[in-house]
Amino acid sequence: MIKFSRVSLIYPHSTTTVIEDLSFEISEGEMVLVMGHTGSGKSSLLRLVNGLVPHHTGGILAGEIIVDGRSTRTSKPGELAGIVGIVGQNPIATFVTDTVEEELAFGLEALNFPNDVMRKRVEEALDQVGLAPLRNRDIATLSGGEQQRLAIAAALVMHPKVLVLDEPTSALDPVASEEILAILHRLVHDLSVTVILAEHRLERVIGYVDRILLIEGDGSSAIGTPSEILKKSDLVPPIVRLTRALDLEEVGTSTRDVRRITEKLRSDLPESERPSHIAGRALVSAKDICLSYGEKEALKEVSIELRASEITALMGRNGAGKSSLIKALVGLMEPKSGYINIDGVNLMQIKQSERSQRIGYIPQEPGDLLYLTSVNDECSRADKDNALPKGATFELLHEMLPSISGNSHPRDLSEGERLTLVLALVLSGAPDILILDEPTRGLDYSAKNRLMALLHNRACEEGTTILIATHDVEIVAEVADRTIFLADGEKVADGSTLDVLLASPAFAPQVAKVMSPRRWLTVSDVLRSQELSE
Amino acid sequence: MSTSFHPLTFWSIFTALAVGVVLSDSAISAFLALGGAAWIVYRFRGDGPWRNSFKWSLIAGLYLIAIRALAGIVIGVPRLGDTLFTLPRIQLPSWMPGIRIGGPVTWERLSFSLHEGLIIATVIALFGAANSVTSPRKLLRVMPSRIYQLAVTLTIATSVFPQLISSITRIRQAQYLRSGRRPRVSQVAIPLLEESLGRAVALAESMEAKGFGLSKVQSRYRPITYSSRDLIYIVAGFIFSGAMVAL
Numbered sequence: 001m002i003k004f005s006r007v008s009l010i011y012p013h014s015t016t017t018v019i020e021d022l023s024f025e026i027s028e029g030e031m032v033l034v035m036g037h038t039g040s041g042k043s044s045l046l047r048l049v050n051g052l053v054p055h056h057t058g059g060i061l062a063g064e065i066i067v068d069g070r071s072t073r074t075s076k077p078g079e080l081a082g083i084v085g086i087v088g089q090n091p092i093a094t095f096v097t098d099t100v101e102e103e104l105a106f107g108l109e110a111l112n113f114p115n116d117v118m119r120k121r122v123e124e125a126l127d128q129v130g131l132a133p134l135r136n137r138d139i140a141t142l143s144g145g146e147q148q149r150l151a152i153a154a155a156l157v158m159h160p161k162v163l164v165l166d167e168p169t170s171a172l173d174p175v176a177s178e179e180i181l182a183i184l185h186r187l188v189h190d191l192s193v194t195v196i197l198a199e200h201r202l203e204r205v206i207g208y209v210d211r212i213l214l215i216e217g218d219g220s221s222a223i224g225t226p227s228e229i230l231k232k233s234d235l236v237p238p239i240v241r242l243t244r245a246l247d248l249e250e251v252g253t254s255t256r257d258v259r260r261i262t263e264k265l266r267s268d269l270p271e272s273e274r275p276s277h278i279a280g281r282a283l284v285s286a287k288d289i290c291l292s293y294g295e296k297e298a299l300k301e302v303s304i305e306l307r308a309s310e311i312t313a314l315m316g317r318n319g320a321g322k323s324s325l326i327k328a329l330v331g332l333m334e335p336k337s338g339y340i341n342i343d344g345v346n347l348m349q350i351k352q353s354e355r356s357q358r359i360g361y362i363p364q365e366p367g368d369l370l371y372l373t374s375v376n377d378e379c380s381r382a383d384k385d386n387a388l389p390k391g392a393t394f395e396l397l398h399e400m401l402p403s404i405s406g407n408s409h410p411r412d413l414s415e416g417e418r419l420t421l422v423l424a425l426v427l428s429g430a431p432d433i434l435i436l437d438e439p440t441r442g443l444d445y446s447a448k449n450r451l452m453a454l455l456h457n458r459a460c461e462e463g464t465t466i467l468i469a470t471h472d473v474e475i476v477a478e479v480a481d482r483t484i485f486l487a488d489g490e491k492v493a494d495g496s497t498l499d500v501l502l503a504s505p506a507f508a509p510q511v512a513k514v515m516s517p518r519r520w521l522t523v524s525d526v527l528r529s530q531e532l533s534e
Numbered sequence: 535m536s537t538s539f540h541p542l543t544f545w546s547i548f549t550a551l552a553v554g555v556v557l558s559d560s561a562i563s564a565f566l567a568l569g570g571a572a573w574i575v576y577r578f579r580g581d582g583p584w585r586n587s588f589k590w591s592l593i594a595g596l597y598l599i600a601i602r603a604l605a606g607i608v609i610g611v612p613r614l615g616d617t618l619f620t621l622p623r624i625q626l627p628s629w630m631p632g633i634r635i636g637g638p639v640t641w642e643r644l645s646f647s648l649h650e651g652l653i654i655a656t657v658i659a660l661f662g663a664a665n666s667v668t669s670p671r672k673l674l675r676v677m678p679s680r681i682y683q684l685a686v687t688l689t690i691a692t693s694v695f696p697q698l699i700s701s702i703t704r705i706r707q708a709q710y711l712r713s714g715r716r717p718r719v720s721q722v723a724i725p726l727l728e729e730s731l732g733r734a735v736a737l738a739e740s741m742e743a744k745g746f747g748l749s750k751v752q753s754r755y756r757p758i759t760y761s762s763r764d765l766i767y768i769v770a771g772f773i774f775s776g777a778m779v780a781l
Contacts, residue, residue: 077739088739093732093736107746108753109754110748352714363704363707368725371720426712
């Protein structure tokens with residue numbers, strides 16, 4: 001279905017090739033995962049499939065790409081609309097119209113399909129992704145998962161043979177992402193659609209894909225079955241780290257496989273406790289806060305406590321009230337009733353300048369805080385803002401990320417580097433509370449590990465109170481001491497991470513699923529038991 | 535309910551009302567038209583990002599009346615009548631005859647200014663009301679096919695605004711939380727520009743990938759048709775407007 005022969009790509013005004021001498025073939029009805037570090041050219045590769053690169057972006061393409069018998073060199077992306085459907089990284093930015101039905105019809109209208117055909121196709125696509133009840137809804141009112149489903153449906157109306165998706169689950173909670181993957185799985189198996197997707201959260205997709213295409217930033221690449229590729233890759237999901245750490249011969253990619261090969265281990269290993277964590281005093285206490293937007297209640301009598309030297313995770317489905325709670329905690333929204341105290345002083349009574357000093361806030365888009373033209377400039381502004389000696393912030397940044405250059409433009413940094421820069425800027429003010437909103441979106445495993453080490457260090461060494469709102473179960477399992485779970489504006493769970501995550505099947509991390517009923521969340525939990533037995 | 539109306543229905547009603555208000559030039563008809571508009575908006579408002587345009591246009595109208603009244607008090611041509619109070623007068627050079635700053639403020643001058651402000655504000659509010667009940671995008675959908683491509687282009691241009699506003703709020707809040715001060719324009723503008731460019735490119739790519747612009751002729755999904763209910767509303771609107779002018 002898709003054939004890349006000796007493909008190389010270089011963008012204009014650039015001296016390095018994004019993709020070098022890449023050859024592979026994908027046959028009909030295959031589901032292929034494209035994997036690689038951030039900035040390794042995954043998105044470029046995906047957009048080569050329908051010719052958006054280089055027709056839309058510019059750049060020089062060497063070699064030949066044949067999709068369903070047509071060369072992308074001679075066919076424009078629009079001419080391939082009936083063959084390749086593409087779903088971008090941020091679906092909301094790619095919607096052209098106001099409502100669900102109109103969006104689905106847009107592509108068909110553009111290619112002048114007769115009305116009766118359009119009606120049938122729209123109906124079909126709505127059913128395929130389960131959006132029929134929302135057909136007349138305004139797109140802006142859809143949830144993240146619904147928007148992603150709509151983007152997929154908008155590609156499906158064209159009856160494509162190939163569906164290309166760039167990080168389809170990165171913004172979604174575990175439940176919504178399961179729904180998306182189930183839809184893709186069905187498309188592959190029932191309709192023999194060829195699916196190519198890129199995703200950083202391997203643990204979510206690994207069980208669904210037939211093959212993996214691994215591209216390294218240096219131009220080398222490999223394609224093979226998941227177990228072949230994961231055997232040698234350094235980007236691996238927790239489940240593979242587990243089999244590696246236990247020195248097992250096989251590399252299992254599904255919970256079922258690994259459960260099978262670890263059966264003996266599960267029953268033999270002794271019980272082990274997670275090292276107990278000593279939290280400091282309660283620094284932030286929120287009592288019975290209610291918050292509403294117009295008639296919609298966003299928070300209903302939520303009480304939480306954040307303690308010094310403790311990392312707390314805030315979880316829940318999209319729209320459960322996580323963002324509202326964060327807005328209340330940083331003082332952007334005053335609760336309708338209830339109060340939030342910091343060190344016994346009501347948050348609303350503290351001046352914003354003092355609040356900013358005490359509460360470090362990392363927004364969902366770290367780039368929102370960057371506006372200068374170099375890393376050095378951003379750092380020296382932070383020095384000035386926080387009355388630090390010159391170069392102090394850059395030193396901090398350098399400690400966190402030794403490879404960073406002070407002269408690079410913030411916009412040229414990768415997602416992970418940019419997040420680290422913003423963290424350094426905020427941490428240079430030495431806040432005693434740090435709040436992060438969905439920090440792991442778009443990060444690969446190495447960037448995530450760096451972030452986790454940094455947060456852990458902050459909490460233990462400096463005694464910082466940390467709150468992370470996230471969908472990323474694995475990061476919660478690794479770093480959070482305590483987990484708070486919100487659902488529909490109410491607090492439904494608040495306790496040690498171990499108890500909370502094990503209680504909910506949808507939000508359980510991969511290792512926990514494999515090791516159930518044993519109470520282990522991460523690879524290190526299992527290893528600790530192994531050490532005990534020796 | 536608003537979905538079952540033809541997009542042109544409300545636009546023609548509100549246009550008729552606006553013409554009626556301007557021609558009749560009376561405060562009573564202006565208030566009547568505003569009342570009618572408020573009822574229609576209350577009853578048929580959509581749920582899109584434009585739904586609050588009426589409210590915003592009313593607020594803009596109030597500002598406009600205030601500014602017009604202030605200008606009427608301070609600057610202007612003398613009008614005879616009952617003097618309410620007298621402002622100190624500023625002497626202007628002789629080459630600016632007929633213009634006066636300060637001086638006696640008469641009741642007639644004040645009421646004339648208020649009246650004029652009211653008429654302009656009403657016209658603005660009526661168009662705001664039209665936007666509240668029918669999104670401009672829906673209106674573009676019924677444009678003749680010859681300008682359909684232009685209409686789609688406009689649609690996309692308008693789609694940027696609601697998102698732009700939410701992005702500005704988000705970036706301002708993030709910066710405010712970091713420094714505790716209201717951010718300067720450049721601080722917001724640069725991340726905003728970056729994001730908007732990214733969005734624009736993503737949108738253009740998505741349209742290109744869906745084959746937009748390849749075919750000269752485009753078909754229409756669910757063409758919108760007139761119903762008798764539309765006709766009744768339009769006729770009612772025109773009668774209302776005609777009555778205002780006649781009285």
